[in-house]
Amino acid sequence: KLHAAAVTATLNAVIAYAEWAPLTDLAKSGIINGCGFLLSAPDFRLHASEFFKLVSSRKRSVDASASEIDQVPVL
Numbered sequence: 001k002l003h004a005a006a007v008t009a010t011l012n013a014v015i016a017y018a019e020w021a022p023l024t025d026l027a028k029s030g031i032i033n034g035c036g037f038l039l040s041a042p043d044f045r046l047h048a049s050e051f052f053k054l055v056s057s058r059k060r061s062v063d064a065s066a067s068e069i070d071q072v073p074v075l
Contacts (some may be wrong), residue, residue: 004043011038011047018054026055 014031026032032055038048 011035011044014036014062015047015051015054018051019031020048023055052054 014035019025020030031051035048035051038044039052041048
């Protein structure tokens with residue numbers, strides 16, 4: 001349970017970070033892959049899906065080139 005609380009706290013921080021961080025930074029840091037992995041864990045599925053819900057609703061940044069966006073992993 002102690003580790004579950006740490007993972008949940010981390011996911012909450014990731015969700016806050018995802019609200020403003022460029023999509024390419026999220027991909028480079030491995031956050032997208034990590035949240036994708038956590039989708040299979042029942043205890044963390046809700047938080048991980050909140051991350052993807054937030055990220056998928058964002059529009060592409062004007063700064064990001066098409067090639068950078070194309071390199072972002074798709075689960």
